[in-house]
Structures are given as structure tokens and as C-alpha cells.
Amino acid sequence: MQMKNQETLVSIILPVYNVYPYMSQCLDSIVAQTYKNIEVIIVIDGATDGSYELAKEYCEQDNRFSVYWQKNSGSGPARNNGLSHAKGEFVMFVDPDDWMKEDYVEKYLEAQKDGDFDLVTGTSIDYYFTTGKTIKRKKIREIEDEVFIGQDVVRNKYAYLLEKSLVIGPANRLYKMKIIRENNITFPDLRRSQDIVFNYRYYDCISSVRTLNYHGYCYRIEFSKSFSRKKTDYYKTIKQLYNETKALHKKWGEEKNIPMIASHYMVSLSGAMELCIAMNQPISMMLSDKELQEMVRISLPNNFVTKCFKYVYLSGNSHFMKVMMKIKHFIKTYRLE
Numbered sequence: 001m002q003m004k005n006q007e008t009l010v011s012i013i014l015p016v017y018n019v020y021p022y023m024s025q026c027l028d029s030i031v032a033q034t035y036k037n038i039e040v041i042i043v044i045d046g047a048t049d050g051s052y053e054l055a056k057e058y059c060e061q062d063n064r065f066s067v068y069w070q071k072n073s074g075s076g077p078a079r080n081n082g083l084s085h086a087k088g089e090f091v092m093f094v095d096p097d098d099w100m101k102e103d104y105v106e107k108y109l110e111a112q113k114d115g116d117f118d119l120v121t122g123t124s125i126d127y128y129f130t131t132g133k134t135i136k137r138k139k140i141r142e143i144e145d146e147v148f149i150g151q152d153v154v155r156n157k158y159a160y161l162l163e164k165s166l167v168i169g170p171a172n173r174l175y176k177m178k179i180i181r182e183n184n185i186t187f188p189d190l191r192r193s194q195d196i197v198f199n200y201r202y203y204d205c206i207s208s209v210r211t212l213n214y215h216g217y218c219y220r221i222e223f224s225k226s227f228s229r230k231k232t233d234y235y236k237t238i239k240q241l242y243n244e245t246k247a248l249h250k251k252w253g254e255e256k257n258i259p260m261i262a263s264h265y266m267v268s269l270s271g272a273m274e275l276c277i278a279m280n281q282p283i284s285m286m287l288s289d290k291e292l293q294e295m296v297r298i299s300l301p302n303n304f305v306t307k308c309f310k311y312v313y314l315s316g317n318s319h320f321m322k323v324m325m326k327i328k329h330f331i332k333t334y335r336l337e
Contacts, residue, residue, distance in 0.1 A: 012092050029099040040066070120210045123214070
């Protein structure tokens, strides 16, 4: 398969912080892309592990690569830094510990050109690793190939796409730089979930979406490492994201979809609760927060686990909650050992 529109420049932005052991695999997968008209913008976010030196080696070997240094500020500011240097008509974001199949860029650009879509969003293969770089298992995320045209239709489908994890992270997306520039869309200065904010800021400005059931992005998940990096006050961010997304739906006239939004963030709240309990941190603030209580109350859980969480959370029984979350954490950990 050869693209006819090789003149279209695609910017690929990588925020990098201390992922040296995995970075070559990621960068090699970019070099191998069948679509060649790309620029690769690497932003070193204060890394101290040799990532900067490795990035410079790729820049010397391939003039499509460039690297910039900034003090450690988080992946959101690093992506904003990358956007400030981007010259492409389209932009894609890649995490430097992941990797892509060789036709990744080509597939997304081909899908975009099929209807000049404002957003092309797809899925991935999730690889779960244990210590020692051993793949424990993998999960292929299947979705439907769908097209949504018109601002009202697109806004109505946000909750559906959120449920399918298609408007969360920045990977597996193809964005129009024109929309980003004209609306001054940036990543917020949050240490976690800044990508969700970027996506709903972008989503607020678009009128067409194409979903792509193509598994060209390989997402690395290391359970113990990702767990240890999380903050026990993440529930505050969950509340902020929920309130801002709810406000957007009121603005759009899509209040009927707010319970679906609440259901998504209730799952995130469950994860935050699990983390606190696993780290022997108090959960009283989460249980007593009035806004979180209302969010859980209107949620529509769709499986046994989330139904149990909703029931126990609204009961306010911290003892039952701790028991349930410890069991959940044990099962999750056991599956990856």
C-alpha cells in the first residue's frame, strides 16, 4: 500500500523522561514507517538517564528528527513544547516506551484522507510486562469502524467514545494542526490525565470523527512501575475532569449523557481508592466528598464489579471498601505474576 499524498507532512511528538531502556525500540519503529514525510520532535523533559544523548544520535542519523531540552515539567508541558515547533499539517503523539507497526502513520493518514476528518481515533495492542521485560499477556482492543459527521452528532457521541477509551490518551489519534492552532488548544499543567483535557478541548472544536479498528500502536504496561508512580490524591483530578466534562455536556445540550460520563469517572475513582488502600492511605476524603458522591449516585455501572463498588461507596462503609479493594488489588497483581 502506497500513499498518494506523500507531500502531507505529519508531526510526531514524543515527550521523554527516563525511558532509555525502551527508547530505541520506539525510535526504530518510527524510522521504519512506510509513510516517510514525517518530522519527529523529541522533547527531553529533564531526563537524567542518557535519553538526550540517544535522541541526539538519531538526529545525526536522520534529518527528520529534532530534539529539545526542558527542565522536568511533566508530559503535558513537554507536548506543548513539541507543538510549538511542529510544522506538520497533522500531529500524532507517541509515548517513548511504546512502539508502532511500520504502517501506523500511513493507516491513520489514509483514513483521514478518506473524508477529511477532524479526528481519526483508533485502538492498540496492550502488552503487559513483568520485571525482566517478559511479556506476561497482551490484550487487543477491538472497536467498530465508524464515521460521525456534524457537530451535534459528534458531541452526542463523546460519552460513547469515552467509554471505548477513544478520547482519553493522545496516542492512536491523528489531529489537525489547524484546529489546534486556531483554537489555542494546549495540554494543561497536570501531572496526570492532562491528555484527557487536551482531547476534550480539541473535541469541543470539531465536526467529524473517524474511528479506526487498526492495531498499529503497541502500548507497554508495567503494572508495578505504573502503580508506584501514581499519586494518592488523584481523586481531586478525577473530580476536576468530571466537572469540566459535565460542563461541556451542558454547554452542548447533551445532559442526558452525563450519567455515562459519571460511570467512566467512577471507574477511575475505584482505581484511586484501590491505590490509597494498597498504600495504607486514608480514604475518608473520597468517601465524604459531596461531588464525588453525586457522581457515583448518578452513574450507570454495567458489570458486577462496578455495581458492587457503587453500592459499597454510597454506603460509606470504609471497612467493606477496604476489604473489596484489597481483593481487587490482589487479583490484579496475581494475574501479572
